[in-house]
Amino acid sequence: MTTEEAIELRFAVLGPVRLWRGGQEIATGSPQQQAVVGALLLARGRAVSITELIRVVWGEEPPATALGTVRTYISRMRRLLEGTSARIDAVAGGYALRDEGLRVDAWDVQSALNQVTGSAADPIPVLADALAAWSGPALEGVPGTWAQAQRVRLNDLRVAATEALIRSRLREAGPSAREVDDLTGLVQENPLNEDLRALLMLALHRQGRRAQALEVFHTGRHLLREELGLSPGPALHTAQEQILRDDENVPARPPARQVTYLPVVLADFVGRRQELAELESALTGPGAVAGIVGMGGSGRSSLAVLAAHRLAPGFSGGQVYVDLAGPGGLDGVLEQLLRLLGADLSALPGREARAAELNTLASGERLLLLVENVSSLEQLQLLRQALPSAALLFTSLRQVHGMADVTWVRLQPLSPSESLELFAAVAGPERVAQETQACRELAALSGGYALAVRVFAQRVRDLPRWNVSAITQNMREEMAHPFSSGHADCDLLAAPVERTYSVLDPEAARIIRMLGLLPDQEYSAARIADLLRIPVHQVFFAAAACIDVSLLRECATEHHYRLSDPVVRTVMMRLAHATDGAREVARVQADHASDRLCAPA
Structure with missing residues (x-):
């Protein structure tokens, strides 16, 4: 065994972010550095872009030094990993933590849940050990909206593991006093979670505390009525009936539990009143679908989250946020939804089987599903197949064609x-x-x-x-320069525009680059065709593709276009210099300056 293999490396995120090398604890740095550590750990081998890491640490308001600071944090982490089998690899536009020989407490809890659903072995020791890992709020001390969203997600994991443990205990000798205390604490943290409350009732009843169990029911009924205007659901009524009948058997299959997992709303969100009204009007009933279209950085995610929070009171089955750009893509989203609803994943080996199980678990539930980064009709169709009665709100770079009855909201520039x-x-x-x-x-x-x-x-x-x-004046000069200065602000602004540009076909990409070389004004399709020496019908098709991804805007005059904003113009200009070369850039600019092309179109 080599020295690298001999050193055990262990991280904790279920509480403060901590690191042990060979059993010795080592400091993990400032809260901001811990945020970077947490993001790479929870990505579990997936590449995390620089832009995403900056957002993790500073949200939507990074300082000018953000890029250099993140690189410093990565360098410090690499030093912490020296001499172990774990490493941080630089990948295109970001970093990935390779997890050979690495242990993380959150991974252990997830593995314990998987073992419970996939093994005939006694699940209790596995779950009890996993839950003992919690030492406080997840990512304790790490600031920001990303960390708060992860706390919500990891708390859902804790709830799922606790539910599995208590259900296993109820099938045997019953939960211990400490486990009932832990469950009581979870109910206090999640007072409107009916399934947790029902489990606490059954656990108390198993301990002979029948009156307290029924008091938990009455407290829950009062809270539901006062907070949501609802009556207790099937889980609470079933538990009450079992207690009143003095029946200690736990239901073989619990009802689908209410889940609520939405990121927090930006404190400084402004505008978008018309778009919000359209979304609230569209998503009023089961099966409704609405999509928000816009380029990265336009605020589509912020709008979607705010709309979901405003719509939440109408969806008693719960509200769930998932991201198709996350680990596993569509399969990862299906797995996440099934886990939230308490499904046995081991019995669901394929995508179609998992979609069918979701359909069964969520049948009749008023559920709102917020899905980020939809990119294909297949994704939407499978989600509708899996959750036909759920209202679906999603974000996308461009409209997804082929699906009827979708309300589309395209984000325009802020006024x-x-x-x-x-x-x-x-x-x-x-x-x-x-x-x-x-x-x-x-x-x-x-x-x-x-x-x-x-x-x-x-x-x-x-x-x-x-x-x-x-x-x-400084910003104008930076934006007019044909080559990036490497300033963090420039990289941050360019990243979403470049990602959007990368989906274009070569002809559309060339046209949008060349428009970046011209003054900020509108141009007719005929003038663009003349300038680039291509047939005008090619301009129509290319312009439509650029409009579809919000890089180009149609003007009031028919077949006239202009770039979406000055940042897009800067990025396209720099791409033209880098891609087409000085000779072609000079030719386009000279042709545009000539009297022939300057005549009105």
Whole structure:
């Protein structure tokens, strides 16, 4: 055995983020560095992009130094892993933690659940050991909305493991006093979770505490009525009937449990009133489907989360957030949904079987499903097959064709007033009040692209000694340069535009690049065709593809187009210089400047 193989490496995230090498605990750094550690661990081998890591640490308001700081955290982590079999690999646009020889407490809990559903062996020791790993709130001390969302998800894992353990105990000698205390604490943390409350009733009854068990029922009924205006569901009524009949047998199959897992709403969300109204109107009943379309950084995820929270009271079966860009893609989403609903995954080997089981578990439930990053008709069709009665709200880069009865909401740029409102929320209202006109000009430079508004406002906030006019001039000069300066702000702004551009076919990509070389104005299809020396029908098809992914906008005049915003123009200009070369760039710019092409189209 080599030295690398001999060193045991163990991480904990179910409580404070901690690390042990060979049994010796080692500090994991600042809360921000712990956020990076947690993101790589919970990705479990999946590559995490730089943009995603920046968002994990700072949310939608990263400082100008974010890129360099994340790289510093990665370098420090690599030093912590030296001499072990684990490593952090640099992959395209991000990093991946390779987990050879690595143990993580959250992985152990998930493995314990898998063993319970997939093995005939006694599940109790496995579950009891896994639950003993919890030492406090998951990712304790790690700030930010990402960490809070992970706490919600990991708490669902804790609830599922506790449910499995208590159900196993009830089939045998009954839960211990400590396990009942732990379950009581979980019910207090999740007072509207009817399945947990029903389990506590049965556990108390098994201990001979019949009156207390019925009191738990009455407390739950009161909370449901006062908080949600609902009556107790099947789980609570079944437990009450068993206790009243003095029947201690646990149901062989529990009813589907209510689940609530939504990310938090951005505190500084602004605008989108019309879009919110359209979504709330569309998603009023079972089987309704609505999609939010927009380029990365346009605010589509923030809008979807806010809409889901506002719609939540109408969906008593629960509200669930999943991301098709996460580990496992569509199969990973099906697995996550089944686990949340308490399914036995070992008996469901294929995608179709898992979709059918979801259909059974969620039948009749008023469930709202929020799905991020839908990219194909197949994904939507399978989700509708699995959850036909659920309302489905999803986000996508572009419209998915082939599915009827979808309400589409395409995100347009923020209005000038909305841009300034968001700018003030990030930079601070006092700064905007001091230099209102200069801030308005800098916000306008974003073209209403939400991510750009945030980045520009953060630069103002982080440079308190600069006047805003100087910052605006600095940004204009940066954006006019044909090559990236490597500044963190530039990389952050360019990343979602470049990802969007990468889905275009070569002809559409060439046309959108060339438009980045021209002044900010609208151009007719005929002028674009003349400039690029291609048939005009090719321009129509290419323009439609670019509009579909929100890089290009149609103007009021028919067959006239312009780039979506100044950030898109900057990225396209730089891609043209990098892809087409100086000679082609010079030719296009010279042809455009000639009298022949400058004549009105």
